[in-house]
Amino acid sequence: MFVTDIRKEFYDIVVNQRVVLLVSLDIDALCACKILQALFHCDQVQYTLVPVTGWENLGTAFLEHKEQYQYFVLINCGANVDLLETLQPEEDSIFFICDTHRPVDVVNIYNDTQIKLLIKQDDDLGVPSYEDIFHDDEDEDEEGNRDDSGNESDGGAEPSGKRRRFDEAALERRIERQRARREWEARRREILFDYEQYEYHGTSAAMFMFELAWVMTKDTKDMLWWSIIGLTDQWVHDKITHMKYVTDIVALQRHVSRHNHRNEDEENSLSIDCIRISFEYDLRLALYQHWSLYESICNSCYTSCNFKLWSINGQKKLQEFLADMGLPLKQVRQKFNSMDISVKENLREVIEESSNKFGMKDIRVQTFSVHFGFKNRFLASDVVHAAAALLENVEKEECATDNFIKALDCLSRSNIERLHVGIDLAKKKLKAIQQTVASCICTNLLLSQGPFLYCHLLEGTPDVKLFSKPLALSLLCKYLLKAFVCSTRNKRCKVLPLIMAAPRDVDKGTVIVLGIPPESETSDKKNFFGRAFEKAAESTSSRALHDHFDTSIIELKMEDRSKFLDALITLLS
Amino acid sequence: QVTNEAKTEGKSELIPSIKFRHCCLLRNQRCITAYLYDRLLRIRALRWEYGSVLPTTIRFHMCAEEVEWFNQYKKSLASYMRSLGGEEGLDITQDMKPPKSLYIEVRCLKDHGEFEIDDGTVILLKKNSQHFLPRWKCEQLIRQGVLEHVIS
Numbered sequence: 243m244f245v246t247d248i249r250k251e252f253y254d255i256v257v258n259q260r261v262v263l264l265v266s267l268d269i270d271a272l273c274a275c276k277i278l279q280a281l282f283h284c285d286q287v288q289y290t291l292v293p294v295t296g297w298e299n300l301g302t303a304f305l306e307h308k309e310q311y312q313y314f315v316l317i318n319c320g321a322n323v324d325l326l327e328t329l330q331p332e333e334d335s336i337f338f339i340c341d342t343h344r345p346v347d348v349v350n351i352y353n354d355t356q357i358k359l360l361i362k363q364d365d366d367l368g369v370p371s372y373e374d375i376f377h378d379d380e381d382e383d384e385e386g387n388r389d390d391s392g393n394e395s396d397g398g399a400e401p402s403g404k405r406r407r408f409d410e411a412a413l414e415r416r417i418e419r420q421r422a423r424r425e426w427e428a429r430r431r432e433i434l435f436d437y438e439q440y441e442y443h444g445t446s447a448a449m450f451m452f453e454l455a456w457v458m459t460k461d462t463k464d465m466l467w468w469s470i471i472g473l474t475d476q477w478v479h480d481k482i483t484h485m486k487y488v489t490d491i492v493a494l495q496r497h498v499s500r501h502n503h504r505n506e507d508e509e510n511s512l513s514i515d516c517i518r519i520s521f522e523y524d525l526r527l528a529l530y531q532h533w534s535l536y537e538s539i540c541n542s543c544y545t546s547c548n549f550k551l552w553s554i555n556g557q558k559k560l561q562e563f564l565a566d567m568g569l570p571l572k573q574v575r576q577k578f579n580s581m582d583i584s585v586k587e588n589l590r591e592v593i594e595e596s597s598n599k600f601g602m603k604d605i606r607v608q609t610f611s612v613h614f615g616f617k618n619r620f621l622a623s624d625v626v627h628a629a630a631a632l633l634e635n636v637e638k639e640e641c642a643t644d645n646f647i648k649a650l651d652c653l654s655r656s657n658i659e660r661l662h663v664g665i666d667l668a669k670k671k672l673k674a675i676q677q678t679v680a681s682c683i684c685t686n687l688l689l690s691q692g693p694f695l696y697c698h699l700l701e702g703t704p705d706v707k708l709f710s711k712p713l714a715l716s717l718l719c720k721y722l723l724k725a726f727v728c729s730t731r732n733k734r735c736k737v738l739p740l741i742m743a744a745p746r747d748v749d750k751g752t753v754i755v756l757g758i759p760p761e762s763e764t765s766d767k768k769n770f771f772g773r774a775f776e777k778a779a780e781s782t783s784s785r786a787l788h789d790h791f792d793t794s795i796i797e798l799k800m801e802d803r804s805k806f807l808d809a810l811i812t813l814l815s
Numbered sequence: 816q817v818t819n820e821a822k823t824e825g826k827s828e829l830i831p832s833i834k835f836r837h838c839c840l841l842r843n844q845r846c847i848t849a850y851l852y853d854r855l856l857r858i859r860a861l862r863w864e865y866g867s868v869l870p871t872t873i874r875f876h877m878c879a880e881e882v883e884w885f886n887q888y889k890k891s892l893a894s895y896m897r898s899l900g901g902e903e904g905l906d907i908t909q910d911m912k913p914p915k916s917l918y919i920e921v922r923c924l925k926d927h928g929e930f931e932i933d934d935g936t937v938i939l940l941k942k943n944s945q946h947f948l949p950r951w952k953c954e955q956l957i958r959q960g961v962l963e964h965v966i967s
Binding site for chain 2: 260279282286287293309310641643644656
């Protein structure tokens with residue numbers, strides 16, 4: 243059931259108990275977790291934090307802790323599957339689920355005792371009503387039987403003519419009931435199919451936790467910054483529409499101005515080391531303040547796809563663009579912090595003007611930046627890229643939970659070196675993505691299979707280890723689809739979704755397969771591949787592992803790849 | 816005594832070498848006693864670091880007399896602690912540095928298995944899980960290197 247008063251129904255219950263936090267591996271979950279941890283530290287709530295990579299991991303963690311703990315808080319996992327059936331908990335375990343995955347499973351919504359959903363009951367959830375899905379079976383049948391038997395026993399005393407009539411009437415009633423029942427079941431199947439067909443994401447979990455903190459007036463600027471990072475993560479990894487992003491930014495902007503409202507004048511201004519958050523209408527160039535402007539333009543999805551930088555024409559256009567802005571090449575290739583002040587002064591406006599001429603109307607986007615100390619200035623998207631790179635670091639052979647701890651650490655202000663390490667890793671990741679996209683487009687690795695586009699990364703591809711992780715692979719998919727749409731002339735292919743496969747584990751011989759919806763301006767980011775993958779795997783009995791919390795990401799055995807794809811093609815055409 | 820013997824036997828030219836050897840022996844004795852005393856001081860510090868039960872690896876390096884000395888020290892420290900703080904005594908080996916908060920956040924560095932705290936509840940310490948626990952229960956494990964105090 244949905245929690246209406248966050249404070250009374252969630253926080254006041256757990257504040258005197260010991261809780262287990264089960265956190266999924268994405269940046270929004272990390273931010274929500276940090277906010278909740280800060281609140282728990284204030285109130286000295288004893289907790290245990292366990293990172294979970296997928297459903298299996300969730301099950302194991304639950305089994306390990308169910309003896310000692312009664313209250314479980316799940317962050318960004320658990321809403322889209324019948325949780326009670328998956329975990330089989332005891333009667334007294336209570337689950338608080340704060341998850342952005344939609345659609346929320348109907349059993350989770352209508353369970354009154356054990357499952358509490360920390361989700362706002364927005365209008366766009368479209369939950370089917372109770373009567374349409376759940377039916378009190380036993381009453382109906384008993385009624386029916388009693389009716390019939392009653393009539394029969396009555397009819398027994400009567401002469402046979404009347405008895406036959408009674409039997410017929412009873413039979414007719416039973417047939418009517420069965421027909422109504424069949425109709426109801428068919429309608430139920432239809433409603434559930436429509437409801438569960440598309441997978442999408444709702445409001446950021448970090449924003450929800452921040453609201454909890456705000457309701458209790460325990461919110462700080464750090465928590466506000468974390469919720470901003472959570473929201474930006476959803477936008478960077480293309481989980482929400484641009485409209486929703488802008489709406490949520492406006493909501494956060496209110497909080498930012500509330501925090502910044504101090505009587506700051508000459509005498510009592512804030513120390514330079516204090517954290518300051520400000521609203522920025524900044525460029526959509528990834529990491530540009532920690533890199534050189536040239537590198538950033540080459541490796542950001544938006545600019546690279548619009549210029550088509552994998553072709554020679556594209557490179558020429560880039561040179562024209564830079565010349566148009568009047569920026570000397572030497573300046574542009576230098577580290578951003580070392581550029582001349584005169585060049586940096588009106589950089590954003592200059593770039594916006596020139597990019598309008600070159601057909602890039604949305605080079606600027608609303609976002610926030612944070613400022614503390616003399617040297618430390620970060621945009622929200624910088625932190626998202628850095629944390630994601632740390633979370634999926636494949637350079638050293640470390641397990642997922644080690645990386646989780648590192649990424650969690652880099653979000654605190656006292657661990658700036660970690661954040662810088664993350665930024666370096668993110669730069670490498672973006673360059674790798676760019677090169678892979680360029681090679682895929684130039685060698686035509688992206689093939690149309692009919693109802694969708696398909697691309698398979700071979701094992702020998704450089705940096706292919708990076709793409710065995712879901713977040714990195716989804717970024718690559720997004721860029722590749724955008725680049726393809728910009729470069730192809732085939733009108734039909736422009737509206738096709740993309741499925742991508744990359745090697746996941748060479749020893750076990752598995753690939754990770756991911757599907758994203760078609761690229762369009764007004765896309766609502768609803769993904770139907772979850773159900774499609776399930777059905778295709780079932781019908782071909784391929785050895786597939788639906789372990790990830792996003793149902794559109796699965797792990798498949800290499801050998802089953804072709805029959806799986808064929809099944810998908812027949813399913814979707 | 817040896818010098819007197821030398822004098823009586825008329826070999827007085829040996830006296831300087833005897834004296835020299837005697838000085839060397841005295842010096843060696845001083846070095847050895849300094850070494851043994853330093854060992855005792857370290858063993859005393861071990862009681863404060865590891866608690867009343869020493870790990871077997873350390874006990875392996877101590878001789879029987881040193882173990883005996885350690886036990887005696889333990890006893891006198893325990894009787895001193897009992898005499899402080901009213902009836903129950905005061906455990907002064909806790910909180911070596913002034914604590915900043917009642918509960919601390921710790922991160923588990925290795926798989927330690929189950930760990931019981933005061934009210935009987937058991938916590939599973941698995942690698943890379945983080946916990947928020949009362950300070951006094953964690954100090955031991957932090958010193959042993961199983962848990963790491965997280966400052967954020």
